[in-house]
Amino acid sequence: MASASSSSSKLCFNSDCKELKSERPKKGWRLRSGELAELCDRCGSAFEEGRFCEIFHSNASGWRSCETCLKRIHCGCIVSSHAFMLLDPGGIECYACARKSIILPSNLPWPQSFSLQNRLSDRLRDLSAKGWSQLAGSGPVPWKQAPSLFNSASSSDLIPEVPSLVELSNSFDKMYCNERLPASALEKKNEDLSGIPVNWNVKLGSREMMLMNGMRNEDKSSSCLNMCQQPSSLKEESSPQPFGLAVPNSCQNERNGQLGVTGSHPQQTPPPPGKQFNGTMHLAPDSSGEAQIRNGRPRADSRGRNQLLPRYWPRCTDLELQQISIDSNSVITPLFQKTLSASDAGRIGRLVLPKKCAETYFPPISQPEGLPLKILDAKGKEWIFQFRFWPNNNSRMYVLEGVTPCIQSMQLQAGDTVTFSRLEPEGRLVMGFRKASSVMPSDQDNETKTGNGFSAHGEVELADPNSWSKVDKSGYIAKEALGSKSLISRKRKSNILSSKSKRLRIENEDLIELKITWQEAQGLLRPPPSHIPSIVVIEGFEFEEYEEAPVLGKPTIFTSDSVGEKIQWAQCEDCFKWRKLPASALLPSKWTCSDNSWDPERFSCSAAQELTAEQLENLLPPCNSAVPKKMKATKQDPDNAEALEGLDTLANLAILGEGEALPASAQATTKHPRHRPGCSCIVCIQPPSGKGPKHKQTCTCNVCLTVKRRFRTLMLRREKKQSEKEAETTRKKQQQQHPLPLPSSEILLDEDSLPCSNTGDSSPNQNKEGNDGSDDDPSRIKSSASPFKGKIDLNIQPEREEELSPGSDSGGMMKLLHDATERYLKQQTVNSGTGDSSGSQSQLVGDAMREDKLSNGVAHGSSSHNTDKEHAQSLPMNV
DNA sequence: GTTTTGCATGGTA
DNA sequence: CTACCATGCAAAA
Numbered sequence: 084m085a086s087a088s089s090s091s092s093k094l095c096f097n098s099d100c101k102e103l104k105s106e107r108p109k110k111g112w113r114l115r116s117g118e119l120a121e122l123c124d125r126c127g128s129a130f131e132e133g134r135f136c137e138i139f140h141s142n143a144s145g146w147r148s149c150e151t152c153l154k155r156i157h158c159g160c161i162v163s164s165h166a167f168m169l170l171d172p173g174g175i176e177c178y179a180c181a182r183k184s185i186i187l188p189s190n191l192p193w194p195q196s197f198s199l200q201n202r203l204s205d206r207l208r209d210l211s212a213k214g215w216s217q218l219a220g221s222g223p224v225p226w227k228q229a230p231s232l233f234n235s236a237s238s239s240d241l242i243p244e245v246p247s248l249v250e251l252s253n254s255f256d257k258m259y260c261n262e263r264l265p266a267s268a269l270e271k272k273n274e275d276l277s278g279i280p281v282n283w284n285v286k287l288g289s290r291e292m293m294l295m296n297g298m299r300n301e302d303k304s305s306s307c308l309n310m311c312q313q314p315s316s317l318k319e320e321s322s323p324q325p326f327g328l329a330v331p332n333s334c335q336n337e338r339n340g341q342l343g344v345t346g347s348h349p350q351q352t353p354p355p356p357g358k359q360f361n362g363t364m365h366l367a368p369d370s371s372g373e374a375q376i377r378n379g380r381p382r383a384d385s386r387g388r389n390q391l392l393p394r395y396w397p398r399c400t401d402l403e404l405q406q407i408s409i410d411s412n413s414v415i416t417p418l419f420q421k422t423l424s425a426s427d428a429g430r431i432g433r434l435v436l437p438k439k440c441a442e443t444y445f446p447p448i449s450q451p452e453g454l455p456l457k458i459l460d461a462k463g464k465e466w467i468f469q470f471r472f473w474p475n476n477n478s479r480m481y482v483l484e485g486v487t488p489c490i491q492s493m494q495l496q497a498g499d500t501v502t503f504s505r506l507e508p509e510g511r512l513v514m515g516f517r518k519a520s521s522v523m524p525s526d527q528d529n530e531t532k533t534g535n536g537f538s539a540h541g542e543v544e545l546a547d548p549n550s551w552s553k554v555d556k557s558g559y560i561a562k563e564a565l566g567s568k569s570l571i572s573r574k575r576k577s578n579i580l581s582s583k584s585k586r587l588r589i590e591n592e593d594l595i596e597l598k599i600t601w602q603e604a605q606g607l608l609r610p611p612p613s614h615i616p617s618i619v620v621i622e623g624f625e626f627e628e629y630e631e632a633p634v635l636g637k638p639t640i641f642t643s644d645s646v647g648e649k650i651q652w653a654q655c656e657d658c659f660k661w662r663k664l665p666a667s668a669l670l671p672s673k674w675t676c677s678d679n680s681w682d683p684e685r686f687s688c689s690a691a692q693e694l695t696a697e698q699l700e701n702l703l704p705p706c707n708s709a710v711p712k713k714m715k716a717t718k719q720d721p722d723n724a725e726a727l728e729g730l731d732t733l734a735n736l737a738i739l740g741e742g743e744a745l746p747a748s749a750q751a752t753t754k755h756p757r758h759r760p761g762c763s764c765i766v767c768i769q770p771p772s773g774k775g776p777k778h779k780q781t782c783t784c785n786v787c788l789t790v791k792r793r794f795r796t797l798m799l800r801r802e803k804k805q806s807e808k809e810a811e812t813t814r815k816k817q818q819q820q821h822p823l824p825l826p827s828s829e830i831l832l833d834e835d836s837l838p839c840s841n842t843g844d845s846s847p848n849q850n851k852e853g854n855d856g857s858d859d860d861p862s863r864i865k866s867s868a869s870p871f872k873g874k875i876d877l878n879i880q881p882e883r884e885e886e887l888s889p890g891s892d893s894g895g896m897m898k899l900l901h902d903a904t905e906r907y908l909k910q911q912t913v914n915s916g917t918g919d920s921s922g923s924q925s926q927l928v929g930d931a932m933r934e935d936k937l938s939n940g941v942a943h944g945s946s947s948h949n950t951d952k953e954h955a956q957s958l959p960m961n962v
Numbered sequence: 963g964t965t966t967t968g969c970a971t972g973g974t975a
Numbered sequence: 976c977t978a979c980c981a982t983g984c985a986a987a988a
Contacts, residue, residue, distance in 0.1 A: 424980085424982080435982095437979080
């Protein structure tokens with residue numbers, strides 16, 4: 084449990100070992116993910132005994148000798164990265180020697196002052212704090228200058244080489260050994276880690292970070308601004324006390340229950356404003372405060388953070404903090420952050436504050452009216468909000484009122500994050516923000532702009548509003564993926580992670596990349612080869628769900644030929660020749676010339692390529708030779724951006740629903756009682772007002788194609804379902820007419836086979852009868868006189884839809900659906916005789932979708948087999 | 963008719 | 976089960 088990544092394999096984490104781990108694998112070094120490597124018994128013992136590097140890395144580079152005892156220490160791997168210390172004049176020192184050279188300073192009242200509060204929950208924060216490396220990338224650290232810190236903090240992880248240290252900090256081991264933490268703690272820690280700069284642990288193990296952090300506090304001469312990637316060091320913890328980090332707090336508590344019992348509980352007794360804002364100061368030794376101020380070092384306020392849910396833990400980046408830091412002599416203490424909900428970012432101008440955050444960090448208020456609160460933004464502008472509360476369920480609900488101007492000026496939207504910090508020593512509140520799509524500082528060096536032109540760091544970008552407007556359209560899509568959607572993702576995370584996938588734990592930058600290419604990915608999704616799809620109903624709309632994850636189809640290039648007809652180019656997997664295909668073709672990822680059923684002349688790899696090199700070069704996008712960039716498409720048709728966003732979100736859902744194999748039941752029972760703008764469900768993804776740019780009916784973007792394809796598939800399912808229903812009806816009639824009882828098994832078989840009877844080639848006769856009957860039903864044909872003209876509405880207006888939807892499967896809805904199905908069926912029959920059917924089918928699908936929309940998509944789908952593939956060519960491509 | 967305000971509701975962790 | 980909080984909603988302005 085402690086090590087998801089390492090435990091995922093049954094093999095010892097030591098790549099040189101290959102042994103199987105035991106049931107209870109031994110814990111090794113801390114991985115970059117923050118988890119502990121899981122080792123087989125042999126390697127684990129070696130690690131515990133400090134012989135791991137000797138055994139496995141003896142031939143590796145990086146061996147150095149302790150300057151004091153000359154013991155050889157491997158300094159070139161993560162395993163032993165915490166076994167030594169860097170010395171000021173150069174060289175290293177093993178822990179044992181380093182420890183000997185340390186003298187506990189007498190002026191450090193840490194045992195007393197450190198007993199801040201009895202916060203058992205410090206564990207979480209501490210773990211997080213540990214993860215928040217402030218030191219990655221930091222320069223030389225004067226290790227020996229912080230003896231006390233060394234003593235205390237060094238006792239973090241397993242330090243086999245220094246048993247005494249381990250003993251000294253037994254509780255630290257407990258703290259840092261993931262396996263001893265409750266799952267929730269780990270989860271939270273991981274969640275927290277997700278927001279940290281990726282380089283947090285690149286250079287140093289967590290222990291070093293802690294150590295260095297402590298040292299740094301002692302080293303007043305070294306500015307560490309660039310080291311403070313995260314406000315991990317809590318204010319009082321960054322003092323030169325031995326436990327320079329939050330981590331020790333709980334250790335103290337844990338180890339010495341008598342310590343730290345006197346502290347006031349921030350949540351229970353919020354200090355008065357003035358005291359509140361400086362409340363951390365008294366906890367820290369004076370020197371600490373000075374150091375902090377001088378260094379301008381941001382650090383999170385631990386005083387209440389352990390009370391907060393991890394999602395409120397501030398994750399300011401260094402850059403953000405620097406920007407917030409108006410006064411270079413001030414210290415920014417991040418307090419908490421809040422990801423804006425739709426309500427927060429909406430026009431109401433009320434930002435709901437997490438209760439604990441409000442009570443911990445904001446002035447206490449006794450009247451619902453609250454009081455006006457001045458908050459500075461990153462540019463130094465002062466905003467005045469009304470900080471107040473409403474009585475709610477015998478509790479309080481805290482809000483900041485009047486935030487609209489601020490939110491607007493920051494151009495924040497749901498999914499973006501506002502961070503509340505405190506400016507020390509003034510105690511003023513400062514408000515930073517982070518766009519949902521902003522990336523972490525580690526990305527800033529090489530990625531000032533994300534692929535979609537979106538600002539990598541919102542606050543900098545904000546200085547130039549024009550740049551925002553420039554990227555607004557496209558950026559919004561990314562934000563949707565990253566921001567609002569991230570909310571959804573987070574909500575679903577547990578589900579997702581509990582299933583087979585751990586995909587959401589990818590690094591931030593990967594996420595961003597993923598989001599950039601989200602639409603592309605959607606357009607490429609194909610049903611798994613041997614899928615037996617079931618239907619997931621989300622907000623009344625059906626989605627295919629597969630036992631297997633959908634596969635990625637082949638990226639192709641859409642273009643027009645000389646006649647202006649839409650075509651696409653696909654590259655053969657084998658010969659790499661590019662083949663011209665109908666734009667409607669949906670290709671599997673492994674597509675070869677032999678699959679080119681559209682062009683008999685180029686059915687094999689031996690056939691020459693139509694394209695010349697120049698043509699191909701023109702065809703291929705500059706950066707990506709295969710996948711047309713989403714943003715490019717957006718640029719070309721900015722009007723589609725918003726609709727794209729919605730479609731994209733729909734597509735995302737499909738990815739989640741299929742790829743993550745969301746339980747159909749779970750999805751089906753997850754109701755969205757109301758329109759939730761931040762939600763990515765089919766209803767909520769649309770612009771609330773229904774305004775905004777629309778997709779044209781003729782739009783052939785990947786997303787539209789995907790949507791069309793999906794709906795087509797759905798209609799096919801309904802067709803099947805309908806036939807089966809009618810077949811059943813017919814059969815029942817027959818039963819009534821001929822009271823010859825069918826064997827019960829047959830009945831069962833028939834019913835049971837409903838979901839899989841649509842394998843296409845083995846429909847029962849009854850089904851076919853039902854089919855035929857429905858085709859000939861004049862009343863249903865009549866109903867095809869729909870006012871919707873059979874166009875696919877790519878810009879569904881959810882609110883209207885909601886209005887129209889009775890919310891339940893009423894007869895009227897069924898009728899509409901029925902009509903759509905029948906019309907589709909009929910048209911299919913007609914088309915089957917005429918050959919090319921794309922145009923008319925498109926109309927039908929459009930109708931079906933319209934009806935679908937009206938009916939709010941009652942779910943009664945049976946599964947369909949290979950409908951996608953079978954009808955891939957009949958994608959509506961009419962212009 | 964629109965916006966604001968205060969509270970209630972219900973989903974979710 | 977409970978607390979939290981996002982958001983709906985109706986009354987008030």
